[in-house]
Amino acid sequence: MxxxxxxxxxxxxxxxxxxxxxxxxxxxxxxxxxxxxxxxxxxxxxxxEPSGPPWRQWSDIGAQESLARGVFAPVPALSFGSPxxxxxxxxxxxxxxxxxxxxxxxxxxxxxxxxxxxxxxxxxxxxxxxxxxxxxxxxxxxxxxxxxxLTADAPARPADWAALGREFEAIPPVEQGGWWDPRWEAALGAALAHLLAASAGTPVCVPDGLLAETLGRALDLLLPQARSPRKTAALAGPGLPVPDADPDIVLAPRHPRTGEVWQAPPGVTHTVPVPAGVWLHLARRPARLPTPTTGRLPDGVERDDPLPLRPRSLFRPDPRILLRTLARLPAVREPWLRAIYDRVDKYPYSRPF
Incomplete structure (x- = not known):
């Protein structure tokens, strides 16, 4: 400490x-x-990154200076404070x-x-x-x-992926009032940026369920659906079974203590980091029986009282987090991705935001 x-x-x-x-x-x-x-x-x-004043407008920053800062698309302003x-x-x-x-x-x-x-x-x-x-x-x-x-912090311990679910809690996606948790909107706004970059402009399929509910709609609206073949994305990480078909992209946990991203198995082209609290809920969302059950609940089945919270609205990835993340990915210099960036920047509250 x-x-x-x-x-x-x-x-x-x-x-x-x-x-x-x-x-x-x-x-x-x-x-x-x-x-x-x-x-x-x-x-x-x-x-x-540098933070705090002084700030400089994008119009005052040259292309070479912004590239040196690792920013590849226009942003309203950049801090020139100390990192x-x-x-x-x-x-x-x-x-x-x-x-x-x-x-x-x-x-x-x-x-x-x-x-x-x-x-x-x-x-x-x-x-x-x-x-x-x-x-x-x-x-x-x-x-x-x-x-x-004044006192040196101890070196960070290596990420213990086997203990991830014991040391850290999952974050439910919906708050008590029925609104999506803002941490989910931020986390999946950043994940969406990485998914778009990994897609290379090709449609991306995600599994049915919560991933489709949160990211699938945004991917369908932002990427051209006429192109084929489609790329596939799947959840991967410690304790999850290997997907039946090799996905092109995996969504893997980022360790909350070290920031390390779980290493995907060989053959996976792209890994998209997801904060551990969000990933844990995606990975361990309890399965529910399709028909009513009497007597003692079987092992592994959770009761449905109280009923799970349902959101009041469609999921909206945070557009500002999406833009902030995209601006720092070199892939945003590709014309097709820059067009998406400019569209979201101009209309940050249009569908799916």
């Missing part, structure tokens, strides 16, 4: 925290309500005070638009940006130029 402190005076600014992978929904804006904390208490993640910002849960901060002159927000809280709004209580140096406005996941982003680890 690591404790982060002020570079100027050495004051401790966090409780001990352990590193995990940066969530797919770290940069998601969702709805018009207060969202919970991005990070679980006792954890931290690192943003490898390596550390994100923690707000409750894991210690020894900081708000800077009132930097407490701007859109609606219900702080959105961090002016950069660091928390200062070290001991020396007054601006050290972090708290974000807790509506539509944004609550988090504190530590400025990599003002904060450093």
């Amino acid at each position: 690591a404790v982060f402190g002020c570079t100027r005076c050495g004051a401790e600014l966090t409780v001990p925290v352990s590193r995990v992978a940066l969530p797919d929904h770290a940069h998601q804006a969702y709805g018009h309500e207060l969202l919970p904390a991005l990070m679980e208490s006792g954890t931290y993640a690192v943003e490898p 390596g910002a550390v994100v923690v849960a707000p409750g894991d901060m210690r020894g900081t005070v708000l800077l009132p002159e930097r407490c701007e927000g859109y609606c219900l809280g702080l959105d961090g638009r002016s950069g660091p709004n928390l200062a070290c209580a001991r020396c007054g140096q601006a050290v972090a940006t708290r974000v807790d406005d509506c539509t944004l996941w609550q988090a504190v982003w530590l400025d990599p130029d003002a904060v450093h680890p």
Whole structure:
């Protein structure tokens, strides 16, 4: 575990925290309500890209500069702050005070638009940006130029795929109110970007069930259906049986602690990473008997009371997460994929979004 402190005076600014992978929904804006904390208490993640001000508009950035940054399609703006910002849960901060002159927000809280709004209580140096406005996941982003680890975190343990389902919980796709979980919309928005790139412009088939309900409709609407043959995608990962037919693309779990993606068997052309919480639900969705059962339920069959939650609407992958992910995939330079990117960018709320 690591404790982060002020570079100027050495004051401790966090409780001990352990590193995990940066969530797919770290940069998601969702709805018009207060969202919970991005990070679980006792954890931290690192943003490898530059973050925070100063920002530069796309029109001011040359093609070579954007390529050097690993961005292959137009984005509204790019940060030219320092890379390596550390994100923690707000409750894991210690020894900081708000800077009132930097407490701007859109609606219900702080959105961090002016950069660091928390200062070290001991020396007054601006050290972090708290974000807790509506539509944004609550988090504190530590400025990599003002904060450093006072104690070194232990090296990450190798991903233990056999223990994945015991160590981490599956995330149900539908919330109690009947709305799709925003983490699913973000995760499958990113997965959709990788599926599109792997398709090479060819239609992609996914298995019936939840995958078809969440990703199948989007693939059918975005890819030309007249082309053939179609590529196949399937769920793969630890504990799952080998598919009957070799798929062209597999959706495999990304370990929530290390960020490592499960290695697909030889012969698979493309692997699409899916956050473990979402993947676990897809992989272990309980089978239900097609007819009523009396007496004691057989092993492996779960009762249907209460009934499983059903969504109020069709699934919509997060279009902004899709665009953010596509912009960082070299395949987006292909004309057919760039056309999809531009269409979603111009009409982010048209079908299937």
